[in-house]
Amino acid sequence: MTHARTPLRATTASAVFATLLAGAALGLAPAAQAAPLAPLPTAAQAADSSVRFVDIPGDGGATLAANVVTPRGADGSQRLPLVVLPTSWALPQAEYLAQAQKLADSGYVVVSYNVRGFWQSGGEIETAGPPDVADASKVIDWALANTPADPDRIGMAGVSYGAGISLLASGFDKRIKAVAAMSGWADLVGSIYSGRTQHAQAAALLSGSGELLGRPSAELRQIFQDFLGSDLAKEKDIVEWGKKRSAATYLDRINANGAAIMLANAWGDSIFPPNTYAGFYEKLTGPKRLEFRPGDHATGELTGLLGLPNDTWNDARRWLDRYVKGERNGIDQERPVQLKSRTADGYEGYPSWSAVPSTQRRVDLGETRQITANADSGANAGTVLLTGALDQFLKIPPLVSVPLLSRERAAVWQTDRYGTAQRIRGTVRLHTTVTGDKSSGTAVAYLYDVDALGVGKLITNAPVTFHDRTPGTPFAxxxxxxxxxxxxxxxxxxxxxxxxxxxxxxxxxxxxxxxTFSSPKADPSYLSVPVRD
Structure with missing residues (x-):
């Protein structure tokens, strides 16, 4: 990480811009006190449930600001199922009020709490570290002691940061029977450092919003400084820090505890890309469900947070009803992998993630290409939060004129025109041989759908970085x-x-x-495209 071309000043500017963008998208105002994302319950709703705001003692004495929503007539004479909702990164405790109301109306006690380090909660931002996981158990303890919650019927759910904490908590608290983790991560390193490349805008958004709306710990500030500053000497420490905050690290514990896990994400999530959820899902051994839809980070859940109809939240409630309440509602009889294409309506069901593509279509990359680095070719993957949302709501992905791309700055390979539609489903894989004339380098691969005029719509992308390579020596x-x-x-x-x-x-x-990208006879270069015939 020592030869980064993005200066810290530009990164800071990106953080402020991304934070304001996120605030606009999610209804936040950068203020010192919590501002509800959804309206408070109406008089009619209040007749069906009660809402109270409380302080809950968290791990190490930190106070967690929370709200408790209970069904109408819950007088303690009978135990009720409990759902705990940790808030998203930088959002206030009222984030889930609309969904908490729906859950309470169907018989749940719901406790939504502000994670430590943000808004009215005490402590510092630990980024889903051990104190955050311990806080989840403390909230459950409090709910069992202060509400009519049933100790044998407990679930957790959340969006983004709340999803990550919920998933981690299921590996450390056996009382949790089900989790609905929406727009979260299973591998933090694989999410914002995939291909050994810093996802600058994603990290800047997290850092900037944390500074504006929370209280980052000294450790977190140092992590962001080293990460965005490309300090290669700190790479090992950063990776270890991330692994401690990744559910994939605790897979054995999660499987042993046996909670039913629902994972949902957007194809275009620019903070937590879908790949880590897909790989994690395949390794889960208990009841499980995987859902992918068009969109960007948390845009798939946004309308639900506003109290509007929402497929993801509907399925999350059905999941909790089945595995917390014990209702036989049929969700466990559906195909567990549910996908919605970015270009077609309706859902497709599959028995597993590996079963999604019916075949792999190989595209040979036989001709050598050499490009000059440090120059923008015109191809890019867009802007954090905005690009995936435009694709979701307007069907407008990043566009490029392939014939006009500079062949000095971009290596380009194209297939012949297809006689039939190609239904790409899953993970496209690139295998090639690279030769650099320097010891470090970064490449970004893009796959485009190109029409008769040469206009390309971005299908997918990913970066890869190398360090400490011998200049002039090819490597796969x-x-x-x-x-x-x-x-x-x-x-x-x-x-x-x-x-x-x-x-x-x-x-x-x-x-x-x-x-230089080449294709040796002994190890040909190719693109493997998963398709559903």
Missing amino acids: VDLDLFSTAYDVPAGHRLALVVDTVDPLYIEHNPDGAHL
Whole structure:
């Protein structure tokens, strides 16, 4: 991480911009006190349930600001199922009020709490570290002592940061019977440092919003400084820090505890890409469900937070009803992997993630390409939060004119036009041989759907970075692009574009560097495209 081309000043500016963008998208105002994202219950709703705001003692004495929503007539004479909702990163405790109301109306006690370090809660931001996991258990303890919650019927759910904490908590508290983790992560390192490349805008958004709306710990500030500052000497420490905050690290504990796990995410999540959820899902041994939809980070759940109809929240409530309440509602009889294509309506059900593609279509990359680094080719993956949302709501992904791309700055391979539609489903994989004339470098791969006019719509992308390579010596690269579901129309072709600069990522190409992509006879280069025939 020593040759980064993104200066800290630019990163700080990106953090402020991204934070304001996130606030606009989620209804936040950067103020010192909590501002509800959804309206407080109406008089009619209040007749069906009660809402009270409380302080809960968390781990180490930190106070957690919370709200408790209970069903109408809950007088303690009978025990009721409990759902605990940790808030998203930088959002106030009223985030889930609309969904808490729906859950309470169906018979749950709901405790939603502000995670430590944000808004009215005490402590410092620990980024889903051990204190955050311990806080979840403390909230359950409090609910059992102060509400009519049933100790044998407990679930957790959350969006983004709340999803990550809920998933981690299921590995450390056997009382948790079910989790609905929406727009979260299973592998923090694989999410914001995939391909050994810093996801600059994602990290800047988290850092900037944490500074504006929370109280970062000294450790967190140092982690962000080292990460965004590309301090390669601290890489091992950063990776270890991330692993401690990743559910994948505690997979054996989660499986042993046996909680029913529902994972939901958006194809275009620019903070926590879908790949880590997909890999984690396949290794779960208990009841499980995986859902992917179009969108960006948390946009798939946003309308539900506002109290509007929402597929993800509907399925989350059904999941909790089945595995916390014990209702036989049929969700466990559905195919557990549910996907919605970015280009088609309706859902597709599969028995497993590995069963999603029916075949792998190989595209040979036989011709050698050399490009100059540190120059923008015109291809890019867009802007954090905004790009996936535009794709979700307006069907407008990042566009590029493939014929106009500079072949000096971008390596381009294209297929012939397809006679039939190509239903891409799953994870596109690139295998190639790279030779750099410097010891470090970064490449970003993009896959485009190209029409007859040469206009390419971005299907997926991913970065890869190398360090400490011998200049002039070829080496193999295997890169998984971010998982997706996209239908390429008949008459279109696929284009693979590889360049070295993208605003989403920090690149590590020294001045004057060149990258060569070749296809040796003993190890041919290719693109493996998962399709559903």
